[in-house]
Amino acid sequence: MKVIKHSFDGVIVGAGGAGLRAAIEAAPHMKLAVITKLYPTRSHTGAAQGGMSAALANVEEDNWNWHAFDTVKGSDYLADQPAVDILCKEAIDAVIELEHWGLPFSRLDNGKIAQRRFGGHTVKEGTSPAFRACYAADRTGHMILQTLYQKCVSMGVTFFDEFQVLDIKIEDGICQGVVAYELATGDIHIFETRAVTFATGGFGKIFKVSSNAHSLTGDGPGILYQKGIPLEDMEFYQFHPTGIYRLGILLSEAARGEGGILRNKDGERFMERYAPSIKDLAPRDMVSRAIATEISSGNGAGPDSDYVYLDLTHLGAETIKKKLPDITDFVRTYVKIEPIEEPIPVQPTAHYAMGGIPTDVNSRVLSDEKGTVLPGVYAAGEAACVSVHGANRLGTNSLLDIVVFGKRAGQSMVDYVTQTKPNQLSDNASNDLTKKITNLIEKEHTNEFSVAKIRKDLQDSMEENAKIFRTKETLEKQTEILEELRERYENVTIYDKGKVHNSELVEAIELDYLLDMSEATVSSALARNESRGAHSRQDYPHRDDTNFMKHSFAFKNDNSANLKYRDVELGKYEPMERKY
Amino acid sequence: MAYQKIVSTGSVYKGKTGMWLYVFHRVTGVGLFGYLLLHIISTALILLGPEIYEGAEAVYKNFYFRVAEIGLMAAVLGHAINGLRIITVDLWSKGSDYQKQLNFVSLFIFLVIFIPTTYKMTTSYFDLCLQKSSSGTTIVDCLIRPIPDWK
Amino acid sequence: MQTTRTDWGRRQPPIGGSSFELQAWFFMRVSGLVLVFLAVWHMFIMHVFNDTLNLDYEFVAARWETPYWRAFDWLLLALSLLHGTNGLRVVIHDNIADKTIKKLAHSALYGTSLIFFLIGTYAIVAFVRQV
Amino acid sequence: MDVSIKILRYDPESDRKGHWENYIVDAEPEERILDLLHKIKWFEDGSLSFRKSCAHGVCGSDAMVINGENMLACQVLVKEVGNSLKIEPIRGLPVVKDLIVDMEPFFDSYKKVMPYLINEKEPGDRERLQSPEDRDRFEDTTKCILCAACTTSCPVFWTAESYVGPAAIVNAHRFVFDSRDEGSKQRLEILKDVNGAFRCRTAFNCTSACPRGIQVTKAIEDIKRETLLNN
Numbered sequence A: 001m002k003v004i005k006h007s008f009d010g011v012i013v014g015a016g017g018a019g020l021r022a023a024i025e026a027a028p029h030m031k032l033a034v035i036t037k038l039y040p041t042r043s044h045t046g047a048a049q050g051g052m053s054a055a056l057a058n059v060e061e062d063n064w065n066w067h068a069f070d071t072v073k074g075s076d077y078l079a080d081q082p083a084v085d086i087l088c089k090e091a092i093d094a095v096i097e098l099e100h101w102g103l104p105f106s107r108l109d110n111g112k113i114a115q116r117r118f119g120g121h122t123v124k125e126g127t128s129p130a131f132r133a134c135y136a137a138d139r140t141g142h143m144i145l146q147t148l149y150q151k152c153v154s155m156g157v158t159f160f161d162e163f164q165v166l167d168i169k170i171e172d173g174i175c176q177g178v179v180a181y182e183l184a185t186g187d188i189h190i191f192e193t194r195a196v197t198f199a200t201g202g203f204g205k206i207f208k209v210s211s212n213a214h215s216l217t218g219d220g221p222g223i224l225y226q227k228g229i230p231l232e233d234m235e236f237y238q239f240h241p242t243g244i245y246r247l248g249i250l251l252s253e254a255a256r257g258e259g260g261i262l263r264n265k266d267g268e269r270f271m272e273r274y275a276p277s278i279k280d281l282a283p284r285d286m287v288s289r290a291i292a293t294e295i296s297s298g299n300g301a302g303p304d305s306d307y308v309y310l311d312l313t314h315l316g317a318e319t320i321k322k323k324l325p326d327i328t329d330f331v332r333t334y335v336k337i338e339p340i341e342e343p344i345p346v347q348p349t350a351h352y353a354m355g356g357i358p359t360d361v362n363s364r365v366l367s368d369e370k371g372t373v374l375p376g377v378y379a380a381g382e383a384a385c386v387s388v389h390g391a392n393r394l395g396t397n398s399l400l401d402i403v404v405f406g407k408r409a410g411q412s413m414v415d416y417v418t419q420t421k422p423n424q425l426s427d428n429a430s431n432d433l434t435k436k437i438t439n440l441i442e443k444e445h446t447n448e449f450s451v452a453k454i455r456k457d458l459q460d461s462m463e464e465n466a467k468i469f470r471t472k473e474t475l476e477k478q479t480e481i482l483e484e485l486r487e488r489y490e491n492v493t494i495y496d497k498g499k500v501h502n503s504e505l506v507e508a509i510e511l512d513y514l515l516d517m518s519e520a521t522v523s524s525a526l527a528r529n530e531s532r533g534a535h536s537r538q539d540y541p542h543r544d545d546t547n548f549m550k551h552s553f554a555f556k557n558d559n560s561a562n563l564k565y566r567d568v569e570l571g572k573y574e575p576m577e578r579k580y
Numbered sequence B: 001m002a003y004q005k006i007v008s009t010g011s012v013y014k015g016k017t018g019m020w021l022y023v024f025h026r027v028t029g030v031g032l033f034g035y036l037l038l039h040i041i042s043t044a045l046i047l048l049g050p051e052i053y054e055g056a057e058a059v060y061k062n063f064y065f066r067v068a069e070i071g072l073m074a075a076v077l078g079h080a081i082n083g084l085r086i087i088t089v090d091l092w093s094k095g096s097d098y099q100k101q102l103n104f105v106s107l108f109i110f111l112v113i114f115i116p117t118t119y120k121m122t123t124s125y126f127d128l129c130l131q132k133s134s135s136g137t138t139i140v141d142c143l144i145r146p147i148p149d150w151k
Numbered sequence C: 001m002q003t004t005r006t007d008w009g010r011r012q013p014p015i016g017g018s019s020f021e022l023q024a025w026f027f028m029r030v031s032g033l034v035l036v037f038l039a040v041w042h043m044f045i046m047h048v049f050n051d052t053l054n055l056d057y058e059f060v061a062a063r064w065e066t067p068y069w070r071a072f073d074w075l076l077l078a079l080s081l082l083h084g085t086n087g088l089r090v091v092i093h094d095n096i097a098d099k100t101i102k103k104l105a106h107s108a109l110y111g112t113s114l115i116f117f118l119i120g121t122y123a124i125v126a127f128v129r130q131v
Numbered sequence D: 001m002d003v004s005i006k007i008l009r010y011d012p013e014s015d016r017k018g019h020w021e022n023y024i025v026d027a028e029p030e031e032r033i034l035d036l037l038h039k040i041k042w043f044e045d046g047s048l049s050f051r052k053s054c055a056h057g058v059c060g061s062d063a064m065v066i067n068g069e070n071m072l073a074c075q076v077l078v079k080e081v082g083n084s085l086k087i088e089p090i091r092g093l094p095v096v097k098d099l100i101v102d103m104e105p106f107f108d109s110y111k112k113v114m115p116y117l118i119n120e121k122e123p124g125d126r127e128r129l130q131s132p133e134d135r136d137r138f139e140d141t142t143k144c145i146l147c148a149a150c151t152t153s154c155p156v157f158w159t160a161e162s163y164v165g166p167a168a169i170v171n172a173h174r175f176v177f178d179s180r181d182e183g184s185k186q187r188l189e190i191l192k193d194v195n196g197a198f199r200c201r202t203a204f205n206c207t208s209a210c211p212r213g214i215q216v217t218k219a220i221e222d223i224k225r226e227t228l229l230n231n
């Protein structure tokens, strides 16, 4: 296997919104490389639809404190409030900055950036739904991704496209570089560097029905987890209420923000029962649970009574065409119904990881629950956990998260690189990875231990046992299944032995990360004996602030995880019951 | 290491009308240019006097060449009308919105002009042939031989 | 593949490029429009209003009595040659990748067109009725 | 139902040129072509290579020729194309392996048209204003996901890779008609080149191929006219 060595001051892994934003910040100040396993514009940020919140007050009175209040309340009080303050305060400049770089936001008649309503966002701390989400039709994420990439092109940022990072080198607790695999040739590349930012996105592929891309396999968190870095708040995984039935393709909350209504098989607007004041615009965890409850109590539609309807028929063709063109096209393409005339079958879909690599507010990675900083390693975006989303993320706050904390990751890299000297990384830094790959290539293929079979069993079982509602029994059952899958994984084999675009090989390695993510998720969920935000234990249906106002930190340990905890950083908002 | 890359050689691309019109326009354009060169030569022969000029023209006086002339007419008309369509798409800002309609209209105009023209060119060939040949010449003679006994 | 900035940077605005391609493109439309009258009219005169079977020395000679028809035919010659040559220039550019062969093909095309233009022009200008 | 799929495959490590391979897959009419490719890759022949990510037509990874036309494999359902399929890599870009082509020439063309907002004026600390009408002017071309379906469906591009291609022009259009941008002159200058917008022969294949429904030819025509009027 050919090994090629590169030397950079800083490396960013991932070219989604978070990675690109960090690159824009860091590139002018150092020799920087952005490594990405997909072409940058293929990143899943491009799939985000609805919007990005900031208290611009373009439509009505608004201020960032209300935004912070909503975020904290939406998080079920698990978010760290100082971090939330940063998020909501810097949101305004972040949006303006994107506009200055060319992002084509939709506009109001007076020429200002248009804003729409979104789940969980209110004015005056809960009085009524707020117009806070800045948007570009229903392809806000696409525009953010394009704009950031365009900015990088104009700056001449160096990209390594279709290179997959598969290892990090940390010596004496200090980052030394990363090792990547070039998909087009099978060559190994060692990147000698002092500062590395992980912005690898989420890991929704641990579930069967998911809005996430095939590429979202938790590589960044997985790489660090295997080096002994903990993962924070892994039990909190968000299920979006409106995925297209069976496919999981997302129909943005913007559909409800524009007035869409959820109905059960009888046509009843059931959210009136669950959240009387903001109804369909309640936060995602509540709406998803409401749908799951409707379905389990026999109110679901369809032959298997396993979906509900998203009704847009009363919005009118004009609104739909102007404001929700893409998602209605998805419905036409994949369900073959006309959303202007018929309600759409939807079910909750795995969507967003609140948990991930623990970082401080400057995006520096923490190596333990006490807050020890791991020098030279940063994380941002969905891969990271700051935590601003706590137990449940509000819609639109993730696009905000990636730009606000992506920028901070870039700044932290600059600070670190200017204070340290270039390092040396030995040529055998790639040995671990080379061994892993040789191992996979040399093992003879048997169908029984194919990547796809193990992954399918993983996704099916996670869907069954660790989705919206969990109990001690289902989680223990899943722990056993995971042990068995881990054993099977030890023997995993691949059929393709080639060097050029051997995606089977890559999928085999990604499966390792998927198993890691699942193990951390299930272990953390099993230990949290309460229901909070997206984590909902039927055997512990209430929030328990006395015992669980704390973040979990999962450390890798064979087939499960060791758990430690850190107290939530509180602020002005006192925990109270979440009612909408 | 750089591996060899190849150029995909698959089946024919199933383009829509636009692609085939592009092919048509190119083929007729190149064909017309070729014909133009021939035509310049044969016309220039007129400098050499009536015998040579008419001798050269005589080669054309048969039914096969009439068919070719109808083909030439089709090429000129087709290229011209399609050219007008392209110009419309290029210079009228709404042109590309009505691409399908324009294709249809072009075809229609082409047929409206081409069908009567073909009719005229065919009947006039036989009329002239019979008229200018000695009596007893039949249509079949006109069809299979250079015009018999041209007067 | 690794990509770094090459020549697309914002600091090297490529101002002052040649407008030849634009002009050629526009010329194709304008000459096309004029050719609709010249070429199609010519075709109709020769093939519909008259019949090429009747085409003889006398016919041409009679037509070229008037300078008007000489001008008409010369314009047709010039425009269709130019239009066709430019069309073929593009066809060659599209279909021949090799730079040298492309150059050769282009030169051959321009040479041919020029010779035929001269022949045609000479015929139209120098023609005098012999009988 | 059984679907028979013929795939044009190429393995640079063992092939000198491509070869066709047949597969029979059991599929539902509602499944995506991408799902069928996955079935082959995951359960039959792990060496089949193709790009994919989002699986719902927004990332632009999986443009390929399906039954003679460019499409995104994740955007077409079995019932739309029938149970006999022929799948090939997109044309005009060098094939690296199976359905994967070298995208570098494509992205180089994209980068040539300066696809970023150019405005040297100090924007102040609030957003620049733009009327909804001005915003609508370039709405269509903002949808581009750089999937290359258009460029690789263009007959001019097949014979001449030097042509920048419709995708690059679409992305120039995105900025040329943005009222906030001041770089149109430079972009039009670039597109005036022999390999620029005037190489388009209005074949409209690009427009039918675009999975985002962008009126690609219209955008190219807008650029041609804009260049003409500004010259």
Ligand SMILES: Cc1cc2nc3c(=O)[nH]c(=O)nc-3n(C[C@H](O)[C@H](O)[C@H](O)COP(=O)(O)OP(=O)(O)OC[C@H]3O[C@@H](n4cnc5c(N)ncnc54)[C@H](O)[C@@H]3O)c2cc1C
Binding pocket: A013, A014, A015, A016, A017, A018, A019, A035, A036, A037, A038, A039, A040, A042, A043, A044, A045, A046, A047, A048, A049, A050, A051, A052, A140, A141, A163, A164, A165, A166, A199, A200, A201, A202, A211, A212, A213, A215, A216, A219, A220, A250, A252, A351, A352, A380, A381, A382, A383, A395, A396, A397, A398, A399, A400, A402
């Ligand atoms: C369908 C959908 C709709 C959404 N809508 C909204 C919304 O309206 N509002 C909102 O705020 N949020 C929304 N979200 C959430 C939000 O879009 C994502 O959380 C966010 O975009 C994640 O960005 P990121 O930069 O962290 O990661 P991504 O954009 O996923 O990028 C990950 C990058 O990492 C690279 N990468 C991964 N692994 C490796 C590796 N091993 N080596 C090299 N590179 C690697 C990938 O190539 C990619 O470039 C939505 C999410 C989905 C799925």
Ligand code: HEM
Binding pocket: B022, B025, B026, B028, B029, B030, B032, B033, B036, B076, B079, B080, B081, B083, B084, B086, B087, C028, C029, C031, C032, C033, C035, C036, C039, C040, C080, C081, C083, C084, C085, C086, C087, C088, C090, C091, D200, D201, D202
């Ligand atoms: C009768 C009226 C004519 C009209 C309206 C016309 C119009 C056009 C137009 C608009 C084009 C440009 C096509 C494009 O850019 O896609 C074109 C191309 C061309 N024309 Fe004509 N033309 C006419 C006559 C002729 C004649 C008489 C010839 C032969 C000498 C000719 C030869 C060509 C050639 C070779 C091309 C290039 C084709 C290509 O690039 O694919 N045209 N014509």
Ligand code: SF4
Binding pocket: D060, D143, D144, D145, D146, D147, D148, D149, D150, D151, D166, D167, D170, D209, D210, D211, D212, D213, D214, D216
């Ligand atoms: S214009 Fe359409 S077909 Fe072309 S690259 Fe963009 S999205 Fe793909």
Ligand code: F3S
Binding pocket: D153, D154, D155, D156, D157, D165, D166, D199, D200, D201, D202, D203, D204, D205, D206, D207, D216, D217, D220
């Ligand atoms: S297919 Fe090609 S020729 Fe023009 S209209 Fe589209 S770019």
Ligand code: FES
Binding pocket: D051, D052, D053, D054, D055, D056, D057, D058, D059, D060, D061, D062, D072, D073, D074, D075
């Ligand atoms: S996989 Fe993303 S467009 Fe098809």
